[in-house]
Amino acid sequence: MLAWWRRRRENRRLQTLHLTAAHWEAAIADWPVAARYQGEARARLRELSLRLLLRKEFVGIHGLAIDDAMRLRIATMAAVPVLELGLGWYDDWVTVLVYPDAFIPSHDREDEFGIVHTDREPLTGETSAQGPVLLSWADVQDANGEDAYNVVIHEMAHKLDLCGAGGTNGAPPLHPGMDPAAWAAAFTAAWEDLDAREAAGREGPIDPYALQDAGEFFAVVSECFFEAPQRLAVAWPDLYGQLRSFYRQDPLNGS
Template identity: 45%
Template sequence: MGQGNMQGLVARLRSWQRQRVLRRAALPEPLWRRTIEALPLLHGLDDTELQRLRELATLFLHHKEIHSVADLAVDEAMRVTLAAQAALPILNLGIDWYRGWTTIVLYPGDFIARHRYRDELGLEHEEEAAMAGEAWEQGPVVLSWADVADSGRLDGFNVVIHEFAHKLDMLNGEPNGYPPLHRDMRADDWAEAFSKAFADLEARIERGDESLPLDPYAAEEPAEFFSVASEAFFELPGNLRQDYPEVYRQLAAFYRQDPAARLSGRPGWL
């Protein structure tokens, strides 16, 4: 059997397996409708997009294991709320963009993360920080359920999108704000748009500007800028398009979506 025939056979087998999962693990219609209604983030999606989102959420819950800690009881409504938001960034990319890892850990609220690192002198340090989310390279995504529940309100905060943007960033190595781009995208355009916006945000913070276009955490490093910008892209797309139009254009090309156009009919939207 030739390579082309083998690839075709593998593709058909994977398609059959996914259709089987979608038939056997379909999300209950009433629960899915309640989830969509409760998440303004998903308002504006048309029927075709909502169906695709539902399929991706189903596949997501099939392929990923959700574990809770600290006596957090996770019910099906919580699982679907998480999956629906996680599926949005890959709506036009596909479930394979979340490949290479399987586990999600849910805490009731913020958790303490401990990290060790070496400084430029070779000295080892350990630091602790309270966090709402964390993504490990080739490892789990750790989330605070309280922050997951607060996400999706179109206020610029979305811990699910933030951490899953890190996972997309990690597809080609350590997170650095440069995920694997599509063939019709130019690396130079991406680098120019993000480096200029990053420098602008740093300058505004340095000046002490009270009104910032993004959460100041975005200025920590390029990887955080990409994830925070991704939050803004889906949660406050009109604002991001106005403040950093080139960043918006690059994210629209990467995610294959235009949420500013999708949400433009909402009252008060830019």
């Protein structure tokens, strides 16, 4: 479909949407990250959230009833990483499956060596190339800006990563002017620092789950970038700078 045609149709649907600014404000009132966006940026974030809500399908699983406030909350958290990038980065997928709590995926998991795992560890979120985004609603509600945890931003970072070549490998398409070597160097240095801290039993700025692979590392630092930017900027200023260039936002300085 032509982009202008989609936008015109979407604009009409936006105007007839029964969700008001007050509904949106109420849905995200207790998410501290949203308070960072004020004035013009807040208006854009709200509009982007509503457009996202119109473009995606939200499905409750295991009997979970999804209301507008839940949809708005998830859509807003998903809109934050692409506020300065555009919704086009999410064009490859449509469906958000929302589980009441941590869930056991119904499929087997294949690792990087092609070994299929049938162990059933509960997950808080999951996604795949062009596949739906799976989220635990209990975990969506756990994002509080303090522990750098946000399952929606985590899964959206995977989606951005998947826009590049090679699957979720911590290498999303970089913008013109960004240096892939500088990106890789900042990520490698942070990885090695976290790995060394883990080996020494010292706490790092992010969840050590990040050390699973480069894709998880990018997703977990993206959570920290938006939820607890100070922590990331202090520990790994180069990495913070790379993420600031990629997301075209500077959460530490309120933008």
